[in-house]
Amino acid sequence: MEEIKNRVLQVLTDGNLDYRQKKHHLAYIAESTQDYPDISKEAGEALNEKIICDLFEGTAPYRPRYVLPDYAYALKNGVNYLELEPPTNFDEAINFLSILYIQVPSITGYSVYLGNIDTLLLNYVGDLSEDEIYKKMKLFWRFIDRTLPDAFVHINIGPEDNVIARVILRIERELKQVVPNLTLKYDPEITSDELLLEASKTVFEVAKPHIANHKMTAADFKGEYGVVSCYNSLPVGGGSHTLIRLNLKKITDLHSGDAESFISGTLKKYCKMTLDVIEARSKYLVESVKYYDTDFLAKEGIISLDNFSAMFGFYGLAECVNQLMKRSGKELIYGKDEEANQLAHLILEEMKKIVDAREVPYCKGNNGKAFFHAQSGIDIDIEETAGARIPIGIEPDIYSHINTVAPHHHLFNGGISDIFHFDETVKRNPAAILDIIKGAFRKGMRMFTFNLSNGEFIRITGYLVRRSDLKEFREEGSRYGSALFAANSMDNANVDNRISKRVISNEQVAGKY
Amino acid sequence: MSKLQANISGIIKSSVIDGPGNRIVIFFQECNLNCMYCHNSHTIGLCNLCGTCVDTCPTNSLKIDSENKRIIHNKNSCTRCDECIKVCPENSSPFYKQMSVEDIISEILEVKDFISGITVSGGEVMLHAPFLSLLFQEIKSHSGLKHLSILIDSNGNIEQKKWDSLLPLIDGVMLDIKAYSAKTHKQITGYSNEKILKSIEYLNDKNKLKELRFVLTPNYNNDESELREIAKIMKSVSPNVGKTLIKMRNHGIRKEFSFLREASNEEMNFAKDIFGQADIDILVI
Ligand code: SF4
Numbered sequence: 001m002e003e004i005k006n007r008v009l010q011v012l013t014d015g016n017l018d019y020r021q022k023k024h025h026l027a028y029i030a031e032s033t034q035d036y037p038d039i040s041k042e043a044g045e046a047l048n049e050k051i052i053c054d055l056f057e058g059t060a061p062y063r064p065r066y067v068l069p070d071y072a073y074a075l076k077n078g079v080n081y082l083e084l085e086p087p088t089n090f091d092e093a094i095n096f097l098s099i100l101y102i103q104v105p106s107i108t109g110y111s112v113y114l115g116n117i118d119t120l121l122l123n124y125v126g127d128l129s130e131d132e133i134y135k136k137m138k139l140f141w142r143f144i145d146r147t148l149p150d151a152f153v154h155i156n157i158g159p160e161d162n163v164i165a166r167v168i169l170r171i172e173r174e175l176k177q178v179v180p181n182l183t184l185k186y187d188p189e190i191t192s193d194e195l196l197l198e199a200s201k202t203v204f205e206v207a208k209p210h211i212a213n214h215k216m217t218a219a220d221f222k223g224e225y226g227v228v229s230c231y232n233s234l235p236v237g238g239g240s241h242t243l244i245r246l247n248l249k250k251i252t253d254l255h256s257g258d259a260e261s262f263i264s265g266t267l268k269k270y271c272k273m274t275l276d277v278i279e280a281r282s283k284y285l286v287e288s289v290k291y292y293d294t295d296f297l298a299k300e301g302i303i304s305l306d307n308f309s310a311m312f313g314f315y316g317l318a319e320c321v322n323q324l325m326k327r328s329g330k331e332l333i334y335g336k337d338e339e340a341n342q343l344a345h346l347i348l349e350e351m352k353k354i355v356d357a358r359e360v361p362y363c364k365g366n367n368g369k370a371f372f373h374a375q376s377g378i379d380i381d382i383e384e385t386a387g388a389r390i391p392i393g394i395e396p397d398i399y400s401h402i403n404t405v406a407p408h409h410h411l412f413n414g415g416i417s418d419i420f421h422f423d424e425t426v427k428r429n430p431a432a433i434l435d436i437i438k439g440a441f442r443k444g445m446r447m448f449t450f451n452l453s454n455g456e457f458i459r460i461t462g463y464l465v466r467r468s469d470l471k472e473f474r475e476e477g478s479r480y481g482s483a484l485f486a487a488n489s490m491d492n493a494n495v496d497n498r499i500s501k502r503v504i505s506n507e508q509v510a511g512k513y
Numbered sequence: 514m515s516k517l518q519a520n521i522s523g524i525i526k527s528s529v530i531d532g533p534g535n536r537i538v539i540f541f542q543e544c545n546l547n548c549m550y551c552h553n554s555h556t557i558g559l560c561n562l563c564g565t566c567v568d569t570c571p572t573n574s575l576k577i578d579s580e581n582k583r584i585i586h587n588k589n590s591c592t593r594c595d596e597c598i599k600v601c602p603e604n605s606s607p608f609y610k611q612m613s614v615e616d617i618i619s620e621i622l623e624v625k626d627f628i629s630g631i632t633v634s635g636g637e638v639m640l641h642a643p644f645l646s647l648l649f650q651e652i653k654s655h656s657g658l659k660h661l662s663i664l665i666d667s668n669g670n671i672e673q674k675k676w677d678s679l680l681p682l683i684d685g686v687m688l689d690i691k692a693y694s695a696k697t698h699k700q701i702t703g704y705s706n707e708k709i710l711k712s713i714e715y716l717n718d719k720n721k722l723k724e725l726r727f728v729l730t731p732n733y734n735n736d737e738s739e740l741r742e743i744a745k746i747m748k749s750v751s752p753n754v755g756k757t758l759i760k761m762r763n764h765g766i767r768k769e770f771s772f773l774r775e776a777s778n779e780e781m782n783f784a785k786d787i788f789g790q791a792d793i794d795i796l797v798i
């Protein structure tokens with residue numbers, strides 16, 4: 001009790017946190033008084049030692065990690081709980097969504113998915129001119145940034161070229177906000193080159209949108225999908241109860257044999273343990289908390305348990321492979337040497353097989369299985385490279401980079417992202433980016449973004465932070481939850497030196513107290 | 514396929530600065546100008562196997578292969594110190610390679626999914642017109658490559674007729690104009706510019722001039738009358754031809770030309786204004 005009192009006091013008196021952030025952290029401390037869902041002793045130890053990492057989801061899950069409301073359904077049917085009638089025009093639709101966004105839970109306390117916004121709003125355009133749409137959307141965008149200050153808040157556009165998608169890209173370039181994070185669903189047969197070009201120019205300014213291979217991703221889902229948070233793809237009208245990630249570096253440290261015995265023994269054992277944790281947490285949320293019986297989103301059909309699954313993530317593939325190579329007496333490196341790349345591929349395929357072979361309760365959203373996800377990292381990852389990425393600073397030339405990672409992108413129905421780096425000169429020739437995007441998708445990549453050296457925005461592991469916010473945070477705290485995360489990441493992972501930038505999450509913050 | 518070979522000093526598989534889109538760039542060895550500010554002076558000459566570089570190399574990474582008349586380079590021990598290039602009396606290098614059309618095609622095939630086109634650059638590529646003609650025909654008749662655009666980056670110092678066999682195969686030529694007055698041109702490049710001026714006119718008439726560039730070199734081509742003449746030439750070509758004003762950068766140029774000075778902001782603006790007065794839409798880099 002004394003310990004809890006101290007933790008609470010520390011939060012209450014932390015001048016770098018605002019009122020809302022404090023509330024979030026206090027709730028986390030309160031949750032931590034509960035026993036962890038029922039898992040084996042061994043799994044508990046693995047969690048304690050961060051071999052298996054639950055990303056600070058808390059000991060007693062009382063809301064799903066990621067919720068993707070079916071906003072189209074809500075707009076059509078209204079929301080009783082919020083006393084919202086179906087909107088009849090553009091203003092009403094924006095107002096409707098603005099209210100609903102605030103009510104959608106997630107692990108960070110902020111909604112991680114704001115919908116495929118262009119498709120949602122196109123129905124309400126009526127005879128509005130582009131300029132009128134622009135003015136309305138600009139206010140909407142400001143509202144989103146100021147009320148949902150977390151870079152995991154993610155919105156989607158595309159694949160069709162349309163006036164709203166274009167207006168959004170323009171607004172993104174003008175406002176240069178961290179929130180919302182943005183993904184463009186791209187399909188060469190549907191998306192116009194002009195829209196892709198607009199998107200590329202936007203990336204030069206604000207390091208977003210991310211570009212998703214629409215055809216490939218859509219094929220993994222029964223219904224619609226959304227790209228949320230740190231580039232997780234999940235079913236719309238559902239989401240993920242939890243995301244548990246396995247630290248491949250740490251289990252390689254624990255392993256004392258060759259690559260073959262690693263794959264058949266250690267890897268298998270810890271994958272199973274990770275799945276056990278996923279199962280226990282999902283059950284707790286569904287059976288003990290009864291979230292899906294009680295929340296208004298579920299009651300009104302805006303989400304449905306049938307569209308939910310859970311996520312199996314991992315990180316540190318590069319360190320795992322390099323170490324196994326070293327043990328077999330070979331100085332071969334993931335991202336550089338073919339043999340190492342092959343081993344990486346073998347490990348990923350084995351993991352995918354294990355995940356696909358396991359029935360997990362309450363995972364109907366993915367046919368009873370967990371989604372497989374290359375987790376893009378958080379600030380405490382000092383020694384491990386995000387997901388299946390090539391470590392920062394040793395990325396090979398663009399083609400080798402694509403050829404290394406593209407062959408395994410198809411495995412990740414739960415999402416994966418890679419980051420390519422470009423010199424500033426590419427700004428004068430955005431058509432070059434289009435060539436690379438198209439080439440990368442032709443080679444089977446699922447999702448990626450690119451960064452320019454010296455941009456104003458910094459991408460770190462999963463998301464976006466403004467350079468100036470980072471500096472400010474270190475000095476006096478930031479309005480954005482994610483800035484803390486970023487500051488830690490920058491301090492830990494020499495990301496400052498990295499050729500580019502990327503955003504991160506607010507989720508882990510509470511675990512600090 | 515033909516046995517014809519060309520000396521290739523390098524291939525860059527992804528370039529965003531040699532024409533529109535992402536491009537593979539093939540650099541040819543040997544040039545027929547000798548510009549003071551050349552940043553790749555080791556691509557100007559051909560190796561005569563004098564052996565100076567072999568003796569200079571601190572890691573003994575070079576060997577003369579007299580039978581095949583070439584230099585063998587041990588990539589593993591080489592530390593990329595570039596000493597060999599600096600000492601070469603011929604403005605050449607021990608690194609360029611003989612390649613066939615087939616060799617180059619296979620390099621292009623490797624990256625074809627990622628590029629808009631190919632650019633050939635140098636050295637002076639037009640010294641290899643017959644080779645280029647074969648290469649371009651091969652590209653245009655290859656089902657996986659024929660969509661690629663082809664650009665030539667040339668100094669234009671070539672007889673008019675050499676262009677003819679290539680023009681139907683290519684999308685355009687990017688060309689430098691180093692100076693208008695023959696005297697200044699000779700100072701900067703060692704040669705006069707008659708053929709270059711003719712090439713500009715000819716390519717423009719044929720609708721194949723893609724870009725015209727001018728490198729501002731203080732004390733040589735930056736006085737007002739010279740700039741006005743350059744502006745006239747720029748104005749004489751189609752408005753569709755891209756025009757670029759480039760500030761001469763003096764990093765990477767040969768020691769003996771280290772006296773060259775980069776233009777100040779005022780000097781750049783002065784030149785820019787003259788092009789502006791002539792109503793020329795020019796990109797400054
Ligand atoms: S660059 Fe390589 S080959 Fe040339 S001198 Fe240096 S070590 Fe020798």
Ligand code: SF4
Nearest residue numbers: 560561563564566601
């Ligand atoms: S590269 Fe230059 S220095 Fe070396 S052998 Fe050839 S001509 Fe001589």
